[in-house]
Amino acid sequence: MQLKLGTTLMLEPTYTDRVEKFRCKIVEQDNTILYIDYPVNTVTNKTAFLVDGSQFRASYTAEDKVSYAFNTEVLGRKLGNIPTIMLSCPPAEEFVKIQRREFVRVNTPVDIAIEYNNKFYQYVTDDISAGGVAIHLNKDLPFMEDESVNLTIALPFINGEIRYVKTSAKLIRIIEKDRVRLASLQFMETDDLDKQYIVRFCFERQLSNRRKMEAN
Template sequence: MELKLGTQLILEPTYTERNEKFRCRVVEKIGNIIYIDYPINLQTNKTAFLIDGAQFRGYFNTETKESYCFNTEVLGRKGGNIQTIMLACPPKDEFIKIQRREYVRVETPVDIAIEFEGRNYQFVAEDISAGGTAIHIKTPVGFTEGDEVQLVAVLPFSNGDIRYIETKAIVVRIFERDQMQVASIRFTDTDDIDQQHIVRFCFERQVLIRKKELNEL
């Protein structure tokens, strides 16, 4: 996998409530810096002026149609015949390959609160995606397969932000694994902003897991 000159990038802000996307191309790459042309806002079709220090998630496709994403930050601008914006380029091992499935699921503990028929329960999830979660059930619960519940997921980000995702959900399946009851739950009414928060959280955790694995080698 290589980020080549001329590659089209889609940039999404990582720390904002606004649902924006910007299209640009890689003009030059020197060391750990990518130089891009001035991006176009895909909603307004107008040139965007990115602020130094702004953080984004970049997406691109390779010549073999594989999709990757990475975290980046605006470092500044470079003059010349072509005005360019400088972006931080992470090492190749920090590029995340995007799975073909609709939502990427990451194995990480997440605090989950569930309300069902007036009773409240606290759980720890073993994984989460923008489509659902799997929770460990250690004590008896009142809900069963097929029940609709009200769910809150607590997402702690590495920069200190904490997001509370509130959604209705369906208990898809309850089963036993390794002498532990597990409930598979599907989110049913998460809005676009909450889905973006979950996707960003999963991506961030993937990066952290990848770094930990590399450090253990």
């Protein structure tokens, strides 16, 4: 995938317990390698040191105002008039268009535990985003619309790790979809780190779903 020189990239660490973003620009490209200037932490405005082998989710906005994201890895450094960091650049089919709405929603089954009145109820999601979930109603809900509940969501990642996200939510509505009853829940209080896990999970699943469609 050929990217325009001077394009600004936003880098978010893939495997970390910290919420960080780094801003950099593409200085050069050689087929599958991107050369970027030294990235700057968007909060501290300090130059960041990226360790070889560390992995990131990179995003950028193209000239047509459409935003894209892709997975990348630090490959090393190149000395020259402008010292640069080398990042891997995947093929075009590995780039995912970022939807303009705030939260990207993906259809995928995920185990979720709902706590209400000190009791736990197990469900499976129909879809998930950083803003909420829709769950399959294999049994009636013990709570009503606008009531607050606590959720524990198990997010299985491609590398084998499982992250447990805890957040509060409220029931928005119950809907019928293809003769299946679903409950739509909106997240109420999700900390930044857990939200980052959900965004990363949705990105991985979106990319995985695309690969499956292309394989068929």
